[in-house]
Each structure stands twice: as structure tokens, then as C-alpha cells.
Amino acid sequence: MTTTPQGAPSASAPEATAPQSGSAVPVGAALALGDDALVLSHRLGEWAGHAPVLEEEVALANIALDLLGQARVLLSLVGDEDELAYLREERAFRNVQLVEQPNGDFAHTIARQLYFSTYQELLYGRLAAGDGPFAPLARKAVKEVAYHRDHAEQWTLRLGDGTEESHRRMQTALTALWRCTGELFEPVDGLGLDTAALHEGWLALVSRTVEQAGLTLPTGPRSDGWSAGAGRQGIHTEPFGRMLAEMQHLHRSHPGASW
Amino acid sequence: MVRTPAPPGPTVLEEKLLELAGAVPDPELPVVTLAELGVLRGLHLTGPGRVEVELTPTYTGCPAVEAMAADIERVLHDEGMVEVEVRTVLTPAWSTDDITPEGRRKLGESGVAPPRPGARADGPVALTLGPTRRSGTPREAVPPPGSAAAPEPVRCPHCGSADTTLLSRFSSTACKALRRCEACREPFDHFKEL
Structure with missing residues (x-):
């Protein structure tokens, strides 16, 4: 960001540290991680004005903000963040299908958070321990995501161990999104990390919370024809197009607009 | 931009600008x-009237x-x-341990419970929410893998009581949690350990 005293306001955001010249950032992996964060951020942002209580509205917005910050850094590593967020077509997004699933009721949002934040914390933890192009972001974001996971776990306990109605809804949500969890452990092109190796730790953490909440770990398919699993290849579920339309329409209608 | 080799230490002007x-x-x-x-991670003069801030x-x-970047630019322009360039750096990741003792004192005086020390060594501090129906007792959050639990209590910035309860782990900003003091009943923000 550079300005002169007379100059116009600088660009939309301070530039994140550019990768060192020579250390190529794998585009596919940056898009995969960045799109996961961007899309989930947008979904969580949809709760603004609709959350069950004010504190929870603020909490979901704060989690969305953390994710948006991660997305901006990741997308900026491989291109212009605004162009990537607002001008790509649906098939160019590389996020897992889990994060694009509609918010549903509050239990669905919490189930999505539990599955995803547990995965993301483990993933960032591994990236943070390495020295690849994503390590600086991962070292920072892993601490933020730990709070996201804690938030999701506490709500899973509350809802599972709450009333009959909240228990029923939480179980329904866990079961409904289960088919989207296999995809989390598919290989990510260029990431340089065995994502399948994250599964054991993920299952242990999720199982522990689900059991403590008096809920049952779903047993449905996760990796066959009836499961989700091609988001990383650009194949998305039907609600994603509508989400993108809402997310992108302002920017597309008024290119270059600012306020 | 061609940069000359960095001088051994900050110049008098750099020290003044950093201040x-x-x-x-x-x-x-x-x-x-x-x-x-x-x-603030650093400040370097890169030429006459040109400065780079990290x-x-x-x-x-x-x-x-x-x-923050806009405010820094303004005071340095003044x-x-x-030419003022503010660069965002991510490494090493910021921690609440980077807040100075004076900063902690001021936060407490303004009604924000300061973060507990040791966040960088231990990772995020486990939080506690009230009892659920089945457990009957408050449950410690599951600590992240490899982290140490057993945090010291968050004290009320108003009355100093250690008897405080978490209301929401995210408050007006992402860096704060909302708590309530069970002694004086005042709600307050807690700067979360990170």
C-alpha cells in the first residue's frame, strides 16, 4: 500500500506479504483452501440479522470474518482477490461441497462448523509445521480456528444434550451433512500434504464430541456414488450457484465501484 | 525499488518515526x-522521504x-x-503475549479483561461454558491437540473477582469474548488469548 499526501486512497487492503520470488505457490491448492474459507465465510455471513440470539449473531459474524481474512490472504497469493472472488464462474471454484451447503436450521450450521473447523484446524496445524508457501498463514490461522472448533463443540453438546427437540435437530443435521465429510480427505493438488492422514484425528475428535453430547455418529456413505465429493474438481451442488449469484451480483453489476 | 544494504541499526530518524x-x-x-x-514490526527508511513500515x-x-495503516501513513506524512508504504506481515504470527505490560494495564483500566500470558507457548486457552442438561457441571472445552489445559481464571476488570462466566466466546470484535462477573454482575469483554 503506497500513498502520497495528495494521492487517492490506497487500494482496498494492505497487501499481504507476497510470496518470495522463486517459491511458486501451487494455484490449485491455494484456490482449494481459499475457496473453502471464502464460501463458508459467506454462508456464515448469511446469518446476520437471523441468528437465534444477538451473541450468536456476533459469534457467527466473527467466525465469518476470520475466514474471510484467510481467504483474502490465500487468494492474493495466486491472483487478484476481488477478481477471483467475484468474477469466477461456479465451475472454477475449488471448495469442498460441505462449505457450500445452505445454513439450514441452527443445528445444520453447527454440524457444518463441527465437521469443517475440526478438519481445518488439523490441516492448518500440519501446514504450520512445514515451511511451504501456506505456512505463514497456517501458523496464524490455526489459533483462530481452534476457537471456531471450540464454539462448534460447545454448541453440539448444548444441542445434543439439551431438549428432545434440539437433540433431534442436531442428530438430523449431523446425519444430513455426513455424506459431505469424505471429500475433506481427498487429495488436494499441489498441497504437498497427505490429507487422508488427517482422517484418523478428525474422526477421533468429532466422535468424542458427538458421544459426549449423547448423539450418534452417522454411518451413511461418505465416498461412493451417493456421497458428495467433487468440489475440488469444480463440481458443485445446486444451491451453490444461487449463493454465488447473490455474492457476485453487486460487483458484476457495478464493476470497479467503491465507497 | 533498489534497496541499499540495511544499516546496522535504526537511525535517529527511524527511531523517531517508529515512536x-x-x-x-x-x-x-x-x-x-x-x-x-x-x-508494529519494523520501520525502515528506503530513501529520502520514503519509509516502509511493517x-x-x-x-x-x-x-x-x-x-491502522491509514493512520500510520497520516502521521508519517505529517x-x-x-512516500509511506505499510506492508502487512504474517510471520511470526501475532500473539496476545505481544501486548506490553502497559497495554495490559490500560486494557484492564478501560474495562477489558486483559489476555492471560502464555498464549504463545500453550496455544489457545480452553474455555468453559455452563453446564449442559446431562453433565450438570461446567465442562472444560476439549483442549486442542498438544496444548496444556488448566488456565488461570479470568478476573472481572471492575471488581477483581475470579468468579466470572463465559457468555459468548466472540464479542464485539473477534479478539474479545463476552463474560459476566458473578460477584458484581457486570458483563465485560475479555481479550482472548491467541
């Missing part, structure tokens, strides 16, 4: 300065970074710098 930039108040918690918050965000998505 000015460091005195800029945080846009969201104006009781503390950027220096006290620990987000700033690190508290949280990756912290929207205050842009306001000091005669023609």
Missing part, C-alpha cells in the same frame, strides 16, 4: 497504542488493519515523509 507510528491509537481499542498492542494483524481478518 510516532507506535503512538497511533488502536482504532477499535483506542486506550492502547499500536506499540502497546505489539503490532504491520502485523492481530487476527487474519482484522478489519482494523486498514485503519512528519514530512513523502
